[in-house]
Amino acid sequence: MRGSLRQRRPGSWELRVHAGRDSATGKSTYVTRTVHGDRSAAERGLAALVAQVNDSPSTPTFGTVGELCDMWWKYSSPNLSPTVAREYRRLIDQRLVPTLGHVKVVDLRTNQLDAWYSELLTSGAVSGQPLSANSVRRVHSVLHRALEQGIAWDWIDHNPARRASPPPARRPSLHLPSPEEVINLIEAARAVNPSLPIFLRLAAVTGARRGELCALEWRHVDF
Numbered sequence: 391m392r393g394s395l396r397q398r399r400p401g402s403w404e405l406r407v408h409a410g411r412d413s414a415t416g417k418s419t420y421v422t423r424t425v426h427g428d429r430s431a432a433e434r435g436l437a438a439l440v441a442q443v444n445d446s447p448s449t450p451t452f453g454t455v456g457e458l459c460d461m462w463w464k465y466s467s468p469n470l471s472p473t474v475a476r477e478y479r480r481l482i483d484q485r486l487v488p489t490l491g492h493v494k495v496v497d498l499r500t501n502q503l504d505a506w507y508s509e510l511l512t513s514g515a516v517s518g519q520p521l522s523a524n525s526v527r528r529v530h531s532v533l534h535r536a537l538e539q540g541i542a543w544d545w546i547d548h549n550p551a552r553r554a555s556p557p558p559a560r561r562p563s564l565h566l567p568s569p570e571e572v573i574n575l576i577e578a579a580r581a582v583n584p585s586l587p588i589f590l591r592l593a594a595v596t597g598a599r600r601g602e603l604c605a606l607e608w609r610h611v612d613f
Contacts, residue, residue: 393436398424403432407443421496423547442544453545455498455533456491462536478532485510485529495537495545503533503554511557523557530556 393407405423421443425435459482467475489506490498507530510521521529534551541549567575572594579586589603 393440395432395436397429397432401426401428403427403429403435405432405436405439407436407439409443419494442547453495453540454491455493455495455536456487458495458540458545459486459491459533459536462539465539466535477528481529481532486533490533495540498537498546498550500550500553503530503551507554507556523560527556527559530554 393405395403395405398404403425405425407421409419409421421439423435423439425432463475463478463482467478470478493502507526510526510529511523512520514520530551534549534554537546537549537551540546572590576587576590576594579590592598592603592606593600
């Protein structure tokens, strides 16, 4: 299997390697890379790319973003909490796969991701409902992790999500109750359940989250 190279501009070279035919369409497929340096560096990069395609003809050539995300999730989910694993699966199925699932991993570009993030913010892409900046960042995080694993598995040699520009995170504005409102809430809770006020007092004094309060045991009390 041989490849070709061409100089796009001084110090920038495009490498191109024929990687067989797509089993679905019968069309020839190619793996492309861009390297920077002189012609000698480009030739070394081309030799490495040819070797990579020869050694792994199915993975780097035909692997799609959807396939990579699915394999990454199956590989990483046992090390995630059940809640996080479910959320990652939801983002893959509802956000990533409908739009980028068919794209070959080797063809994914940073500008393509930035355009997609912008679309998610304005129209929500497939869902039709605009996403918040924080939601888009969560999608970006999942894709970034999957692509990093793709590097480790030799699907790609760089992660296009590293240089992408997801929207900055936005802290939600909090509307805190006044002390009088907290006292009224505690008194109202007493009428519902005599044990409930203690949780509300702990939450108000410590700022602990609901899950942290529910996990407390007697052994955690410092008498």
